[in-house]
Amino acid sequence: MSPVLELRGLTIEAATAGGRHVLADGVDLSLAAGETLGLIGESGSGKTTTVRSVLGLLDRNVAVSAGEVRVLGELIQAPGVQAAGRVRGRHVGMVFQGASSSLDPLMTVRRQLREVARTHLPRLSRAERDARIAGVIARMGFTEVDRVLDSFPHQLSGGMRQRIAIALAVVTEPEVLITDECTSALDVTTQAEVVGLLASLTAASSRGTGMGMVFVTHDLMLAGEICDRIAVMYAGQIVEVGAARELITAPRHPYTRALLAAIPRWDGGEVRAIDGTAPRVTEDWPGCRFAPRCPRAEQICRAGEVPWAPLPGGGRARCHFAAGDGPGAAVPASSARR
Numbered sequence: 498m499s500p501v502l503e504l505r506g507l508t509i510e511a512a513t514a515g516g517r518h519v520l521a522d523g524v525d526l527s528l529a530a531g532e533t534l535g536l537i538g539e540s541g542s543g544k545t546t547t548v549r550s551v552l553g554l555l556d557r558n559v560a561v562s563a564g565e566v567r568v569l570g571e572l573i574q575a576p577g578v579q580a581a582g583r584v585r586g587r588h589v590g591m592v593f594q595g596a597s598s599s600l601d602p603l604m605t606v607r608r609q610l611r612e613v614a615r616t617h618l619p620r621l622s623r624a625e626r627d628a629r630i631a632g633v634i635a636r637m638g639f640t641e642v643d644r645v646l647d648s649f650p651h652q653l654s655g656g657m658r659q660r661i662a663i664a665l666a667v668v669t670e671p672e673v674l675i676t677d678e679c680t681s682a683l684d685v686t687t688q689a690e691v692v693g694l695l696a697s698l699t700a701a702s703s704r705g706t707g708m709g710m711v712f713v714t715h716d717l718m719l720a721g722e723i724c725d726r727i728a729v730m731y732a733g734q735i736v737e738v739g740a741a742r743e744l745i746t747a748p749r750h751p752y753t754r755a756l757l758a759a760i761p762r763w764d765g766g767e768v769r770a771i772d773g774t775a776p777r778v779t780e781d782w783p784g785c786r787f788a789p790r791c792p793r794a795e796q797i798c799r800a801g802e803v804p805w806a807p808l809p810g811g812g813r814a815r816c817h818f819a820a821g822d823g824p825g826a827a828v829p830a831s832s833a834r835r
C-alpha cells in the first residue's frame with residue numbers, strides 16, 4: 498500500500514543575518530496508513546521544522562530548498578511548490594504543544610467543532626456534521642457529550658482541553674495526524690490519558706479510516722510506548738530509523754545510544770548526559786554531525802557524507818560502524834579490535 502505521507506530528500510533552509518542555515522537535511526521518511534511514527538531528538542534538531550513543512554506552516558524566512566513532501570501521493574511541498582493548504586485540516590490534522598490554549602475562549606466546543614466541520618466537510622449535511630461531532634467527542638472518552646459540547650474552554654480542565662484539541666484535529670477523519678510535543682505540558686497522569694487516547698485512535702483507525710500518526714517528542718521512552726517505528730533526528734538529519742522496540746533495545750547509532758543513556762533510571766544505573774551541544778548547521782558540513790560529540794568518532798567520520806547502513810531488524814543507521822556485532826555495538830572497527 499502506498500504511504501499516506503512521504504518525505505523524500507526534504508531539505509529546509511533558513512535565511513538569517515548569519516547566513517543560510519540548514520534546518521532539515523535530506524530527510525527521507527514515510528508513514529503508512531494506521532502506523533505511528535515517532536520523530537525524536539534533542540531540542541533544536543529540526544523535528545518541528547520538518548513537520549511544519551508538511552502543514553505548510555514554515556516561518557517566512559524558511560523554505561524547502563530540495564526534496565519533496567507528498568500526502569496521499571499528491572505533491573504538496575517542493576522548491577517552488579506550496580500546496581499544503583489543500584490537505585491541511587482535511588487530510589492532515591495537527592495537535593501542537595499547548596494546543597489546548599489555542600482554543601477560542603469565546604466559543605463553545607460545539608461551535609468550534611462545527612466551524613472546522615463546515616470548512617472541511619462542506620458536502621455533509623448539518624445533521625451529518627453534528628452526528629460526526631458528537632461521535633468524535635465520545636471517541637475522546639467523554640461520557641457527557643452534550644455537557645462538554647456546550648462548555649467554553651475555561652470550564653474544562655487542561656487534559657480535557659487537550660482532548661478537545663485532538664477532537665478538532667480528527668473530526669475530519671484525516672489520513673495523517675501530526676502531534677508535536679502534544680503531551681509535554683501535561684501532568685503525568687493526564688499525559689498517560691492523552692497518550693492512551695492517541696494510541697486508541699490510530700489502533701481503531703487502522704481498521705477504519707487508516708489514520709497514520711507522526712508523534713514528535715524528545716521523550717524516547719514515550720515514543721517507545723506509542724510508536725510502531727521511530728526516527729531519530731540530529732542536527733537536521735535523520736540518523737537512525739527502525740522498529741520502536743528494536744531501536745530502544747538495540748540502538749545502533751551512537752546518538753540514539755547516548756539519548757538512551759541520558760534517561761534517568763529507577764535501578765540507580767548511571768545517567769550520562771551527552772557532552773557538548775548540537776551544532777547549528779551551515780550549508781557545507783562535512784562528515785557525521787554527531788562526530789564532535791561522539792566518543793567513538795574516528796577520522797573517517799569527519800571526512801565526508803556518511804552512508805546509510807542497513808540494520809538486521811530492517812532499520813537503518815547513518816553511522817560507519819552501525820553494523821557492528823551485538824546489540825548497540827556501533828563501534829569503530831579499530832576500537833572493536835582493541
Ligand SMILES: Nc1ncnc2c1ncn2[C@@H]1O[C@H](COP(=O)(O)OP(=O)(O)OP(=O)(O)O)[C@@H](O)[C@H]1O
Binds near residue numbers: 511538559
Ligand atoms: N525561522 C527560523 N529562522 C532561523 N532558524 C530557525 C527558525 N526556526 C527554527 N530555527 C532553528 O532551526 C533549528 C531546528 O528547530 P526546530 O524547532 O525545528 O527543532 P526541534 O527539534 O523541533 O526543537 P524543539 O524540541 O525545541 O521544538 C533550531 O536551531 C532553531 O533555532
